[in-house]
Amino acid sequence: MIQEAYDTADPTDLENRFFNASFSMTEERLDYLTLLDFVERLAIVCETVDGFPIGLARYGMRDDGNVEIAVVVQPEWRHRGVAALVLQDVIDAAVQNGHTTIVGECLATNLGACALMARLGFTQTAASDGVVAFSKTFDTEC
Ligand SMILES: CC(C)(COP(=O)(O)OP(=O)(O)OC[C@H]1O[C@@H](n2cnc3c(N)ncnc32)[C@H](O)[C@@H]1OP(=O)(O)O)[C@@H](O)C(=O)NCCC(=O)NCCS
Numbered sequence: 001m002i003q004e005a006y007d008t009a010d011p012t013d014l015e016n017r018f019f020n021a022s023f024s025m026t027e028e029r030l031d032y033l034t035l036l037d038f039v040e041r042l043a044i045v046c047e048t049v050d051g052f053p054i055g056l057a058r059y060g061m062r063d064d065g066n067v068e069i070a071v072v073v074q075p076e077w078r079h080r081g082v083a084a085l086v087l088q089d090v091i092d093a094a095v096q097n098g099h100t101t102i103v104g105e106c107l108a109t110n111l112g113a114c115a116l117m118a119r120l121g122f123t124q125t126a127a128s129d130g131v132v133a134f135s136k137t138f139d140t141e142c
Contacts, residue, residue, distance in 0.1 A: 033058070042059055042094070055077065055083060056071070057070065067094050069090055108127060108130050123135060
């Protein structure tokens with residue numbers, strides 16, 4: 001299902017998601033996206049009532065110990081709050097799993113994604129080579 005979604009995806013969406021205009025799915029990459037331990041790597045799919053997947057958000061642990069979030073929504077389902085909903089669920093899961101610093105990156109040209117991160121309370125921490133970095137820190141003691 002994931003392979004098919006990427007095979008038929010719009011090239012601009014792939015660039016926005018993977019920062020690579022000539023992105024192609026490899027077996028190794030597919031393993032990374034689908035082998036989840038639900039603590040260091042987790043994904044949540046948003047489906048219609050009849051089971052059609054319309055959005056997917058995930059987090060994965062980076063080498064620096066922070067978790068990085070990412071999201072994609074089917075084009076015909078955008079601008080209805082799906083990304084905000086599924087990303088918030090992923091953020092909540094990350095915090096419940098004890099992750100205190102959550103980060104995300106967007107292409108600077110991806111204004112919708114940058115606005116989404118700001119709406120979710122993330123602060124811009126850096127911008128270089130056309131990529132904007134966002135971060136939000138949570139207090140898991142509460
Ligand atoms: C970026 C992306 C995930 C946004 O998905 P989305 O579901 O459209 O996002 P949301 O609906 O939560 O928010 C988008 C807009 O819809 C608006 N919106 C939210 N709920 C709404 C509703 N019920 N009715 C109308 N508009 C609504 C939001 O205010 C927001 O407006 P803005 O873009 O003008 O600021 C999507 O465009 C995408 O998949 N892009 C390709 C991959 C990508 O860029 N991923 C991000 C980097 S990892």
